[in-house]
Amino acid sequence: MKILVPVKRVVDYNVKIRVKADQTGVDLNNVKMSMNPFDEIAVEEALRMKEAGSADEVVAVSIGVQQCQETIRTALAMGADRGILVKTDAELEPLHVAKILKAVIDEENPELVILGKQAIDDDCNQTGQMLAALLGRPQGTFASKLELVDGKLNVTREVDAGLQTITIDMPAIVTTDLRLNEPRYASLPNIMKAKKKPIIENTPEDMGIDIAPRLSVLKVEEPPKREAGIKVETVGDLVDKLRNEAGVI
Amino acid sequence: MSVLVIADYENGELKPGAAAVVTAAAAIDADVHVLVAGQDVGAVAGQAAEIQGVAKVRVADAAHYKAMLAEPMAELLRALSGDYAAILAVANTDGKNFMPRLAALLDVSQISDITEVVSADTFVRPIYAGNAMATVQSGDAIKIITVRTTTFAKAELTGGSAPVEDVSAADDPGISSFVKNELSESERPELTSARIVVSGGRGMQSGDNFPMLFEVADQLGAAVGASRAAVDAGYVPNEFQVGQTGKVVAPELYIAVGISGAIQHLAGMKDSKVIVAINKDEEAPIFQIADFGLVADLFKAVPELKEELEKLPPA
Ligand SMILES: Cc1cc2nc3c(=O)[nH]c(=O)nc-3n(C[C@H](O)[C@H](O)[C@H](O)COP(=O)(O)OP(=O)(O)OC[C@H]3O[C@@H](n4cnc5c(N)ncnc54)[C@H](O)[C@@H]3O)c2cc1C
Ligand SMILES: Nc1ncnc2c1ncn2[C@@H]1O[C@H](COP(=O)(O)O)[C@@H](O)[C@H]1O
Numbered sequence: 240m241k242i243l244v245p246v247k248r249v250v251d252y253n254v255k256i257r258v259k260a261d262q263t264g265v266d267l268n269n270v271k272m273s274m275n276p277f278d279e280i281a282v283e284e285a286l287r288m289k290e291a292g293s294a295d296e297v298v299a300v301s302i303g304v305q306q307c308q309e310t311i312r313t314a315l316a317m318g319a320d321r322g323i324l325v326k327t328d329a330e331l332e333p334l335h336v337a338k339i340l341k342a343v344i345d346e347e348n349p350e351l352v353i354l355g356k357q358a359i360d361d362d363c364n365q366t367g368q369m370l371a372a373l374l375g376r377p378q379g380t381f382a383s384k385l386e387l388v389d390g391k392l393n394v395t396r397e398v399d400a401g402l403q404t405i406t407i408d409m410p411a412i413v414t415t416d417l418r419l420n421e422p423r424y425a426s427l428p429n430i431m432k433a434k435k436k437p438i439i440e441n442t443p444e445d446m447g448i449d450i451a452p453r454l455s456v457l458k459v460e461e462p463p464k465r466e467a468g469i470k471v472e473t474v475g476d477l478v479d480k481l482r483n484e485a486g487v488i
Numbered sequence: 489m490s491v492l493v494i495a496d497y498e499n500g501e502l503k504p505g506a507a508a509v510v511t512a513a514a515a516i517d518a519d520v521h522v523l524v525a526g527q528d529v530g531a532v533a534g535q536a537a538e539i540q541g542v543a544k545v546r547v548a549d550a551a552h553y554k555a556m557l558a559e560p561m562a563e564l565l566r567a568l569s570g571d572y573a574a575i576l577a578v579a580n581t582d583g584k585n586f587m588p589r590l591a592a593l594l595d596v597s598q599i600s601d602i603t604e605v606v607s608a609d610t611f612v613r614p615i616y617a618g619n620a621m622a623t624v625q626s627g628d629a630i631k632i633i634t635v636r637t638t639t640f641a642k643a644e645l646t647g648g649s650a651p652v653e654d655v656s657a658a659d660d661p662g663i664s665s666f667v668k669n670e671l672s673e674s675e676r677p678e679l680t681s682a683r684i685v686v687s688g689g690r691g692m693q694s695g696d697n698f699p700m701l702f703e704v705a706d707q708l709g710a711a712v713g714a715s716r717a718a719v720d721a722g723y724v725p726n727e728f729q730v731g732q733t734g735k736v737v738a739p740e741l742y743i744a745v746g747i748s749g750a751i752q753h754l755a756g757m758k759d760s761k762v763i764v765a766i767n768k769d770e771e772a773p774i775f776q777i778a779d780f781g782l783v784a785d786l787f788k789a790v791p792e793l794k795e796e797l798e799k800l801p802p803a
Contacts, residue, residue, distance in 0.1 A: 256616045334597045363600045368588035377663040378558050380585050397726045398581040401671035408663045453597035457623040468779035474792040477782050485762045487741040
């Protein structure tokens with residue numbers, strides 16, 4: 240079985256971003272970039288399936304600027320076998336990413352695609368579901384456990400009321416939630432080895448995918464700031480303030 | 489042109505989030521319809537019909553809508569979509585699951601998690617864990633939208649009397665099936681609609697210490713939440729997680745106990761009306777957004793809080 244893992248290059252989760260003064264977007268100059276954390280979980284899951292003998296190849300795909308190659312290298316250093324970079328400087332929406340991934344999948348025919356549930360920059364939580372729709376395949380979103388049983392996939396999902404288990408046909412699309420696994424760190428020898436693993440490059444134009452925007456961002460603003468409040472000395476003070484000042488208890 | 493709201497319900501009860509989505513929908517067009525999809529959902533349809541501002545309730549009754557699986561839901565919505573300028577659902581784990589699938593079937597870009605309707609085609613939504621707010625305009629013929637219910641006032645739940653009609657079910661693609669739910673039973677209010685939320689973090693040290701918070705929560709009639717760290721460590725189940733990638737809450741009172749205040753956590757609670765932080769580290773970032781901060785050891789402060797609340801005369 241071949242597993243495809245789309246990995247997105249995003250602002251590192253530790254960075255506190257700044258909105259540009261002209262309200263055109265977020266300032267990405269000299270900001271640390273990393274693999275989207277949910278995609279690290281996706282790579283880890285694919286590698287574990289390979290190590291367990293249920294998969295034989297793990298392919299990492301990233302779509303975006305040339306530097307997305309670094310994100311692919313990170314996946315290769317974790318243990319993925321090869322990479323595909325679809326290069327574009329355009330701002331993409333999840334629908335475009337899903338269309339590009341569909342084209343990659345039509346070529347590669349993986350039996351399983353594991354994506355992150357959400358990119359921590361756009362916070363869209365759409366791409367996996369859209370890809371599944373375009374392929375006419377089932378989706379197992381927000382997965383906290385995967386089990387291959389008799390050619391089908393049991394997916395335990397983190398839902399608002401607890402956990403839900405569904406069974407989906409293969410080939411399937413899965414998106415990861417936080418509790419699926421704890422991703423490994425790449426070891427130094429593996430980082431060295433990853434430099435020799437192949438990455439092929441392509442462009443949306445060459446693939447014939449229309450990436451004209453559907454949404455236009457009119458402005459990006461800072462959210463209203465919350466003023467820091469006061470410190471109280473005792474629990475008694477706290478309860479008094481909540482009752483008599485804030486009136487919330 | 490009409491707009492369609494997907495009803496969100498549980499155990500035969502409409503959830504209050506649906507009424508917030510009705511408010512968002514009405515800002516796009518006054519002809520608001522509500523779709524109730526499921527099995528034996530007559531009672532839910534009845535409740536939806538009473539929401540003020542709802543012009544029509546449509547019911548799709550079939551076994552394959554019972555678990556709200558994305559594949560059949562998206563097919564149903566695709567079949568109905570021709571009648572609508574916009575389709576809106578709560579940005580919960582159901583809406584997040586089937587709405588993007590629908591959007592792709594319709595070749596449309598979804599607008600996730602909106603916090604404001606600026607006009608029929610322009611919406612505000614948070615990005616980067618709510619550290620920026622983007623105003624986006626959609627050029628698509630139909631808008632597929634999920635709604636952050638905490639930022640919209642709820643339409644009145646009674647007083648309306650919309651007609652209820654049946655719609656035919658679409659075929660089940662038959663590629664997915666429901667196996668089971670493992671849902672925790674709790675008498676406490678639901679996290680996303682509770683008036684008060686008490687949350688615990690890694691500072692709680694163990695699941696065995698959470699009953700201390702449950703007691704305080706029960707005194708206050710509050711729901712209980714948690715940070716990712718507390719969930720990852722197994723202190724409490726996943727559905728407790730508040731934050732960028734968990735639930736978003738905006739209660740009148742949020743009490744954060746042993747939570748440092750990482751941006752991913754703040755993303756899920758910073759719109760609460762009053763925030764209380766109890767943390768032994770006076771440098772903890774949570775204090776920067778707390779209205780009332782108490783620098784203290786939670787293992788002393790929480791039992792004291794319980795005592796003080798017991799002493800408090802009824803409001
Ligand atoms: C992709 C991604 C998604 C994420 N999504 C979320 C999310 O949705 N929600 C979320 O919460 N986090 C999320 N996080 C995690 C987030 O970055 C933080 O790691 C997490 O919120 C920290 O939890 P915490 O505050 O409980 O733990 P810590 O940061 O370890 O803080 C514990 C606090 O407890 C205090 N404390 C310890 N002992 C005591 C005591 N005895 N008395 C009083 N105070 C005490 C300490 O001073 C400290 O401030 C996400 C991270 C990533 C990478
Ligand atoms: N540009 C991209 N390149 C590769 N994968 C992506 C890209 N954008 C989104 N994805 C995948 O889709 C998931 C969800 O992204 P989103 O729908 O934007 O929240 C991510 O976790 C990735 O797995």
